[in-house]
Each structure stands twice: as structure tokens, then as C-alpha cells.
Amino acid sequence: MGEKESKKILLTTMPTEGEFVNWTTPKFFTPNTVKYMPLGILSLATNLSEKHEIIILDPSSRGYNIEETIEEIEKENPDVLGLSVPTRRVYAMNEILKKTSSIYKVVGGPHATYYADQILKARADAVFVGSLADLEFKEAVEKEVKGIVRCNTKINEIKFPKRDFLDIEYYFPPSEGVLFQAENRMPMFSSIGCPNKCVFCNVQLKRIQYKKPQTVVDEMEYLYSIGCRSVHILDDNFNIRSSHLNGILDEMEDKGLNIEWSGRGQVKMNLNLIERLSFNNFKRIHVGIEALDDDILRFLNKNQTIQDIEKFCEITNKNNIDILGYFILGNPVETDKYRSKLPERIRELGIKYPFFNILFPEPNTPYYTQLLNEGFYKKDYWGEYMRRPTPYFEIPYPYGEKRKQEVITYTNELIENFKQEPEMDL
Numbered sequence: 001m002g003e004k005e006s007k008k009i010l011l012t013t014m015p016t017e018g019e020f021v022n023w024t025t026p027k028f029f030t031p032n033t034v035k036y037m038p039l040g041i042l043s044l045a046t047n048l049s050e051k052h053e054i055i056i057l058d059p060s061s062r063g064y065n066i067e068e069t070i071e072e073i074e075k076e077n078p079d080v081l082g083l084s085v086p087t088r089r090v091y092a093m094n095e096i097l098k099k100t101s102s103i104y105k106v107v108g109g110p111h112a113t114y115y116a117d118q119i120l121k122a123r124a125d126a127v128f129v130g131s132l133a134d135l136e137f138k139e140a141v142e143k144e145v146k147g148i149v150r151c152n153t154k155i156n157e158i159k160f161p162k163r164d165f166l167d168i169e170y171y172f173p174p175s176e177g178v179l180f181q182a183e184n185r186m187p188m189f190s191s192i193g194c195p196n197k198c199v200f201c202n203v204q205l206k207r208i209q210y211k212k213p214q215t216v217v218d219e220m221e222y223l224y225s226i227g228c229r230s231v232h233i234l235d236d237n238f239n240i241r242s243s244h245l246n247g248i249l250d251e252m253e254d255k256g257l258n259i260e261w262s263g264r265g266q267v268k269m270n271l272n273l274i275e276r277l278s279f280n281n282f283k284r285i286h287v288g289i290e291a292l293d294d295d296i297l298r299f300l301n302k303n304q305t306i307q308d309i310e311k312f313c314e315i316t317n318k319n320n321i322d323i324l325g326y327f328i329l330g331n332p333v334e335t336d337k338y339r340s341k342l343p344e345r346i347r348e349l350g351i352k353y354p355f356f357n358i359l360f361p362e363p364n365t366p367y368y369t370q371l372l373n374e375g376f377y378k379k380d381y382w383g384e385y386m387r388r389p390t391p392y393f394e395i396p397y398p399y400g401e402k403r404k405q406e407v408i409t410y411t412n413e414l415i416e417n418f419k420q421e422p423e424m425d426l
Ligand code: B12
Pocket: 013, 014, 036, 037, 038, 039, 040, 041, 043, 044, 060, 081, 082, 083, 084, 085, 086, 087, 088, 106, 107, 108, 109, 110, 111, 128, 130, 131, 132, 133, 134, 137, 153, 189, 192, 193, 201, 202, 203, 206, 234, 235, 236, 426
């Protein structure tokens, strides 16, 4: 096919079927109530040449299994098939690559960064490595580039993702069964990357890039125009840099934009900005608290102390911004005393929506490497699994089955204690 012709391009997320088991959120392995649009492939689609026909599939949100996903793809018979793959869905990726008939199949997303060679062996024609891939993908579609493509797209060189490739209303949160109410909430990203090196995180390599404030606020206005009434900035870490926040606030004030908004970031921020955020209709902040104990925070290499958490909570509450705090339980340095005091301390700090997770050794995390080095794991389970992914693989719990049950029971008790709705939320 020549460079000038229009192609049919199908971009898809991965179905959950067969994904490796992780005990992060114990009761709720398959969250389905809250759905988010797949921003990565929407961004790719928006930045392609307009001459192409583009189809977006989201089996991840739609709940399709692998077979249904393959059927949908085959029905469309695309010239280009693009898969967006998180590591835990590598089994589904392999099946889809094996059983679809597009002549040009490519893979991108978080899994591609670490496992490009294995993905090529699994029959992909090209693999896109790096955090933003829009410009490289655009070129590859025209030239059918093969092999590993190293990506270096800059955040301000691309257009923000258009949402109308998908049925927008399908993604609005329901009015029941959710942790908090936010009318027609939609996510967007204003930056990528994070400077911290927490041991449990598998995104250690991303260089930080910020969108221009003007583009951020243009995107908020666009979201409003398509029915959104609550914008969620779903960045890796949106509030590290004061000038980024001030820029957005200046722009919102200049334009008189008064939409409700929220964001995902860290407790260590310029606390002087909180009042101004609140004044500009900022309603809720999602932060990784992880633990209320300095030893645990140190173990996690979390760049914050109890004192930072306390100051942050005090000022945020004073300004009527709700706190959604993520916690990690099951740390090896956690004591019974710590656990029994935790609910009370969370209430004292005014963390309105505590969200409990269990420490999990994801592939490519410092925590997993540490478990290997210290002999808790006698072999490289993930290395082996990646060479031959089997459905629903479960890595053994590093501290034994008995301990695992204790941690799960205790975590579920905490969830009950706060009467959380059974739904994961980012
Ligand atoms: C927002 C977000 C979400 C949102 C939106 C996802 C999205 N963007 O499509 C929602 C809530 C849906 C989500 C869900 C999940 N997420 Co998420 N998510 C994120 C977060 C915070 C930011 C991603 C983002 O929007 N970036 C901005 C967009 C533009 O970039 P992008 O998605 O990376 O896409 C660019 C490139 O990766 C590349 N690319 C991506 N796909 C493809 C495909 C092709 C063909 C090509 C060429 C290129 C390409 O080009 C894109 C545009 O430049 C990241 C953290 C991070 N650091 O990346 C976690 C992260 C990606 N998520 C993660 C996980 C585990 C999940 C879930 C599996 C969780 C679950 N329990 O179900 C699901 C998978 C859903 C799916 N789409 O299949 C992990 C992945 C870990 C890993 N190594 O695999 C991350 C890294 C968080 C973490 N540290 O654990 N997520």
C-alpha cells in the first residue's frame, strides 16, 4: 500500500481475561463500575493523519474476553492493528497477535518499554518503546516501519486526545456504587512522569514533561463542551511543580473557567497553593499516603514523612478539599500495633476516602528485585513467566501463605471499617 492511501487503523486496549493475578486490591480483581477512556490510544488516533479511517476498541472497559476481542478485530479487518498493552495482560496480547490476520500489527504502551524483544518474537511487526509515541506511530503507519521504534514525542508537539472516537456517555461514572460523586467526570493528563523512586512502582524511567497551561485549560473547556462537569487530572503526579499549577490557575482565571476539577499527585507540594486551588473549584486530591509510619515510608522509599502528611492534611482540610489517600498494607516492617491504630489515625487526619491496597511485587520494580536479592524468591518468577505467559499466573506470596491470608483479611476488615464501595478508583 502506498503512502498516500487511506488505511483502516484499529487501536485497542487489552481484555482482562488471563491477566496475571495480583493481590493489590484483594476483593476486587475486576473493577467494572468506574470506566475510564483509554487516553493513550485516543491520543494516537487524534494525532494521525485525517485521511485514515480509525476505529477504537476498548475490551478492557467493555468486558470482552479474548475471543470476543479477536472477533471484533477480524470483523473490521483493519490494515493496521495497534495493541496498547499493560504488562499484566501479556497473555491476551500473545493470543491476539497469534489469532488476528492484519498485515501490520504493532504494540505500544507500558509493556513495550521493557519487553520489546519478546513482543517481536510473539509476532508483532513493530514495537514502540518510550513514554509518548504519537509522532513515531504516525510515521510508522505510512511506512509500515518494522522492528523496535524508539519514541521521543514531546508533550507539546501533539494535540490533546479527542474523545468522540468513543461513546462518551458510556464512560460517565454511575450515580451509585462509587467512592465519591463527581458529575460526568472525565480524566485528562496535564503532565507525564514522576521524579520519585518508590520501590513498588514500575514506571521509574519516565522523563517529566508538562503540557502548556493554555493547552490544559483548552482541553478542560473541550471536556465541558462534550458534557463533562468534573475534570480529573489523572497524571502520574500533577502537583510537583508550582509553576505548572500556577500556570493552569492563571489561565482558568483569565478565561473565567469555573468547572469542578480534581487531580492525582503527592502530599509534598507547595502548600501555599492549596487555598488558590480551592478558590478555583478544585474539589478533591488523590495522593499516595501509603503509610502513617516513617519506617514503612522509608522501606517503600517514599519521598515523604509523617510530618509532610500531617501538614498537607491540615491545610487541605482547612480549605475544604477532599482527600483520597492510597494506603499500602502488608509491608514487611508493619507491626500489629501500627495496624490497630491505623483507622483512628486516618480519621484524625481527616482523610475522607482512604483506599487500601496490598504491597505487590510487580515485574520491573525495585521491590521485586529486592525480594530476589534477599532470597525471598529463589528464582526469577517474572523472567520465566514473560518467556511463556500462562493465563492467570499467580506469583507466590513472598512471606508465605499464612501471612498472605492475614494481610488480606486485615485489609478487607479495614475496607469494611470505612464502608468503602467495592470499587477501585484512580
Ligand atoms: C491514566 C492511566 C490509566 C487510565 C487510562 C489509561 C490509558 N492511558 O489508556 C485507566 C484508568 C483506564 C487505566 C487503566 C489501567 N491501567 Co493505568 N495508568 C494510567 C497512568 C496514570 C497514565 C497513563 C496515561 O494516560 N498517560 C498519557 C497517555 C497519552 O500515555 P499512554 O497511555 O502511556 O500512551 C502513550 C504511549 O504509551 C504509547 N502507547 C500506548 N499504547 C499504545 C499502542 C500502540 C499501538 C502504540 C504505537 C503506542 C502506544 O503512545 C501513547 C500516546 O503517546 C499510567 C501511569 C504511567 N506512568 O503511564 C498508569 C499505568 C499505565 N496503568 C497501569 C495499569 C496496570 C492499568 C490497568 C491494567 C489497571 C487495572 N487494574 O485494570 C488498566 C489497564 C487499562 C487498559 N487501557 O488496558 C500500569 C501499567 C504497568 C505496566 N507496566 O504494565 C501503569 C504504568 C501504572 C502503574 N505504575 O502501575 N490506567
